[in-house]
Amino acid sequence: MRDAAARFAADEIMPRVESMDAASEMEPELIRAIFDAGFMGVEVAEQHGGSGSSFTAACLVIEE
Secondary structure (H helix, E strand, C coil), X not given: CHHHHHHHHHHHHHHHHHXXXXXXXXXXXXXXXXXXXXXXXXXXXXXXXXXXXCXXXXXXXXXX
């Protein structure tokens, strides 16, 4: 989970940081991409559309 989040951050977030900071907002496409990558449902049970992972995995994603 940590590796996936680190790759996502490097590939998707870092190239946009400067422009998002300048605009003081997050790009809507990035928000959708975070959901699509499964990072917003780390602790949500699989039967409800999440990954069913642990609190620790959620912390690792947030840290990255």
